[in-house]
Amino acid sequence: MSEWQPLLQSIFIGLIFSYLVAKLISLVVSFKDDNLTITRNTESNSQSKKTVVLLDENPRGPEADLGLRLAHDARETESMIAELGSVRNESLPCSDYDDDDDDDWEGVESTELDEMFSAATAFVAATAATSPAQKVSSDVQLQLYGLYKIATEGPCSTPQPSALKMTARAKWQAWQKLGAMPPEEAMQKYIDIVTELYPTWAAGLSTKSRGGDDDAVTRESKGPMGPVFSSFVYEEESGNELKMDAVHAFAREGEVDNLLKCIENGVSVNLRDSEGRTPLHWAVDRGHLNVCELLVSRNADVNAKDNEGQTPLHYAVVCEREAVAEFLVKQNANIDIQDNDGNSPSENWPWMRDAVKQSD
């Protein structure tokens, strides 16, 4: 019996030892593997001299989790390949994704999903680079990796890495197990996971978009070279000393309920702003026929003149608001009334005289 104990002990220690050795080897191998990727990229960089972008003065450092880091290495390798184009693109796993879409390319705009997905991947990349504090479990990282590959490259078609390359194999498995999941579904799942992890990420995105400063948006619209589509910068009018009341604003914006409340609270339906305009002027100017009808039904003066002597009908004529003009004429708006410059609605719009005749 007494010989058994040391034997058992040595077997046990031996087992533990060999496990540790195996673990160590696999770690070294996987580490070497990563390093090798980077080395190779650097080589191809220097080979193709000017055409290539420098891959990576790794700004992430050790803080980013291994899984994510690997995912990014993979991405960089791809972008490298794309950049190189000529040199290595044969090794790009062909995506079925593009070929599937061949038939409906024309007129297809990049979908919101595409854009969300791109934004999400960009967000993940930026987050991994800058906020080590936000740990994400490696399971989730692998999941993101798999979905990313499906979304960008389609089903896994590369051979399984050797068992010793643990991380590479884990990544491969994460990709492979998703099978032939459609890219759209993968994108959606990717976005869902990111949203779960960082509920506010999309909020930041939309804020930026609204401001028009979002890099992605700007890049998308402006492109790398070529002309620019420009439209008016919106400038808050300065030096416009116009004073107006709420009732004018409601008429201008077509806010019927608020307008009604105002009138019911005793605000005059013919209240003037500092330019002499009534709510009816504003409603006509913005083309709100329903507001015009409401105001007239509350006894608004259809022939009220602003400080330039113009009636709501003058406004309707200048703004070519035919339906409104017709309504005003039916409500006995004067078609011959002259403004301070001597212009009458009818002389600018001959049809009006005919319309009047008909309604007579």
Add this chain to the structure above:
Amino acid sequence: MGDNNSPPDSPKENPDQNSDSNPVAKDDSALETIVRKFQDSMSMSKKHKFWETQPVGQFKDVGDSSLPEGPIEPPTPLSEVKQEPYNLPSQYEWTTCDMDSEETCTEVYNLLKNNYVEDDENMFRFNYSKEFLRWALRPPGYYTSWHIGVRAKASKKLVAFITGVPARIRVLDEVVKMAEINFLCVHKKLRSKRLAPVMIKEVTRRVHLENIWQAAYTAGVVLPTPITTCQYWHRSLNPKKLIDVGFSRLGARMTMSRTIKLYKLPDSPATPGFRKMELCDVPAVTRLLRNYLGQFAVAPDFDENDVEHWLLPTEDVVDSYLVESPEIHEITDFCSFYTLPSSILGNQTYSTLKAAYSYYNVSTKTPLLQLMNDALIVAKQKDFDVFNALDVMQNETFLKELKFGPGDGQLHYYLYNYRLRKALKSSELGLVLL
């Protein structure tokens, strides 16, 4: 994305990853701030992966007056120019687009119509007409080989496009043969493939094959390094439509009625002798223009053939007017604009925005302000909705007075393989690229 982590699939088609340097931080979230700061810190040095490899003025050289003005790299012997095209990703192949072919022209037209430049809010997209494309791509001495397309091998669909056209451009005292690079467009579905760098390299290679080593191009983004930065200005001709489609906005304190009156123009031009340019005017206009453009640091070196091509009126493409003095029948002034409509995306009432773009204008007798007011009047007669102009040449002298308002677009001008010691003021630029 000032870092190298930027995934290759972000929705952009930029050879450089970080074209936009607007350092804006409206977000309060700490994470965003960190990301921004990080990006800013990465700015100049790592930003322009592609362009840093190209013979263009580099940011690091700005202000370095020891560098010589002129070509950055000498021409290489033609035999050393790469003879085969650059490789594309395996699903795609190069094609040369013969714009004489109605079928090809339609393909190019459709690609651009659906995928070319949009505004920041994706409300408008340029819609260059076929006639315009034929005009823009076939000037005197053009090379069909510079009209480069990319097709999907399987479907043969045209998915990307880039062009060059030859031009003689004077830079200070030197007239340089250049390519004007334009119409770089990649199908929206392929923005992740990063085709733009290889397309730029391919057009460069084909330009080199013709023994031309310089190019001029524009971009809405800052790349290394603009020779000048111009501002777009807009003059409403049809304010109600512009407001309805969101091209401009009506202030809360402003009435539509007053806005319409503000932009109202006379029914016909005011200058006596103001008329459309005709073929017989080509020599006189060429003289007028050469003389005038001489004052700018960078300007095209137009001869009569160029003037006939670029400035003789072509229906719905380019309009040119001149002033012929009624007494001595001398041509004293000239103005021109080109027609570039845009699709209005997602508006029920309107589908097209018709814009005129100020081209080349020369005034010797008629005040420029009056000349351009007449240009606005004829543009209005021709039913344009808006008249656009850059602040190049002497345009600044009339913009505000003729009720142009500033636009949100800036246009940067670039030269390839040509260094200017000092950036220009936009008013020193005498070149308009389409």
